[in-house]
Amino acid sequence: MKELQDQKYALDQAAIVAATDRYGRITYVNDKFCEISGYRKEELLGQTHRVINSGHHGPEFFEHLWRTISSGEVWRGEVCNRSKSGKIYWVATTIVPFLDPEGKPYQYLSIRQDITALKEAQQTVFEQQSKLVASSKMSALGELSAALTHEINNPLGVILGRAEMIREMLSVPNPNLDSVRQMIASIESTGHRIEKIMKTVRALSHGGEAEPLQRISLRALIDSTLDIVGARLRHEGVRLEVELHEPERSLDCRPTEIFQILINLLNNARDAVQNQRNPHIRLTSREGAGGVCLSISDSGPGISEPVRKKLFNPFFTTKAVGVGTGLGLTISQNLAIRNHARLWLDTAQDRTCFHLFLPWHGPEITQG
Numbered sequence: 550m551k552e553l554q555d556q557k558y559a560l561d562q563a564a565i566v567a568a569t570d571r572y573g574r575i576t577y578v579n580d581k582f583c584e585i586s587g588y589r590k591e592e593l594l595g596q597t598h599r600v601i602n603s604g605h606h607g608p609e610f611f612e613h614l615w616r617t618i619s620s621g622e623v624w625r626g627e628v629c630n631r632s633k634s635g636k637i638y639w640v641a642t643t644i645v646p647f648l649d650p651e652g653k654p655y656q657y658l659s660i661r662q663d664i665t666a667l668k669e670a671q672q673t674v675f676e677q678q679s680k681l682v683a684s685s686k687m688s689a690l691g692e693l694s695a696a697l698t699h700e701i702n703n704p705l706g707v708i709l710g711r712a713e714m715i716r717e718m719l720s721v722p723n724p725n726l727d728s729v730r731q732m733i734a735s736i737e738s739t740g741h742r743i744e745k746i747m748k749t750v751r752a753l754s755h756g757g758e759a760e761p762l763q764r765i766s767l768r769a770l771i772d773s774t775l776d777i778v779g780a781r782l783r784h785e786g787v788r789l790e791v792e793l794h795e796p797e798r799s800l801d802c803r804p805t806e807i808f809q810i811l812i813n814l815l816n817n818a819r820d821a822v823q824n825q826r827n828p829h830i831r832l833t834s835r836e837g838a839g840g841v842c843l844s845i846s847d848s849g850p851g852i853s854e855p856v857r858k859k860l861f862n863p864f865f866t867t868k869a870v871g872v873g874t875g876l877g878l879t880i881s882q883n884l885a886i887r888n889h890a891r892l893w894l895d896t897a898q899d900r901t902c903f904h905l906f907l908p909w910h911g912p913e914i915t916q917g
Contacts, residue, residue, distance in 0.1 A: 763802070846902035
């Protein structure tokens with residue numbers, strides 16, 4: 550008997566303990582239960598645990614709990630409760646049913662540990678991660694803005710130059726109208742190019758939210774990507790080689806999300822070849838089983854073995870503090886998965902080479 554009392558004393562000192570009858574009415578609470586809930590024992594005895602219900606969990610949560618313990622099984626889980634003062638607290642809970650000779654529960658013993666500090670720490674980490682993800686998106690938009698300076702300034706210069714030529718042509722007697730028409734056609738074509746770039750930018754700035762799978766040609770996918778980053782690479786003296794196999798063939802994907810992956814890989818490649826004498830990046834495609842594999846390689850120094858193992862880890866970066874968030878490849882990996890694609894680093898090559906495999910057909914588009 551003394552040994553049993555000693556065990557009960559030890560349990561009361563170490564945990565939040567309560568007992569209920571078969572109907573869930575509280576028959577016993579220890580001091581720790583009163584301490585964390587803010588209720589006196591006389592306020593709790595005869596009540597059910599609804600008195601500390603925070604409203605965080607839906608009815609199905611408690612239905613599952615009761616189905617488990619009323620069938621004689623032990624239930625374990627994390628429960629969010631509310632104290633008498635209104636303060637929220639979390640407990641890791643184990644509920645053990647005591648069974649009568651017929652195997653039916655006649656009493657339930659609840660043993661709890663206060664994990665409020667742990668849950669608050671997890672929430673803090675989640676919030677910080679969310680801020681870093683937002684920071685990563687802002688960083689990507691910053692890269693995008695820098696690229697657009699080159700992408701739009703070039704065609705804009707063409708438009709202004711053609712407009713000036715038209716003005717000069719029309720200032721003389723009997724202007725050559727065919728030449729004027731050619732200049733106007735050139736302005737229209739260049740304007741359409743700017744419009745196409747801005748459509749891609751608008752899609753990227755919205756992050757592809759709720760974007761459905763669409764059918765798009767490989768050429769359109771690559772062209773739209775290069776519309777964003779191509780001119781900047783040329784401006785910085787980076788030679789870009791593009792070699793596509795069956796570029797007119799179409800595939801199912803969320804184009805905006807694939808743009809994001811490719812732009813991130815190309816930007817990483819650009820960073821890797823900076824300060825090289827003859828920097829170049831190569832983008833190729835080859836047909837695989839059921840899809841196409843896009844490969845982006847660069848002339849940079851490559852990636853060391855220790856770094857390769859951490860490349861896709863969240864927040865891992867080799868860039869200087871404040872330059873990268875370490876989320877680019879993690880986000881790209883998640884976007885690839887959303888598109889039923891695969892993104893990986895080719896570890897068989899000394900130079901850096903990433904592969905992105907895209908299936909020809911997505912599950913959400915039925916073929917006619």
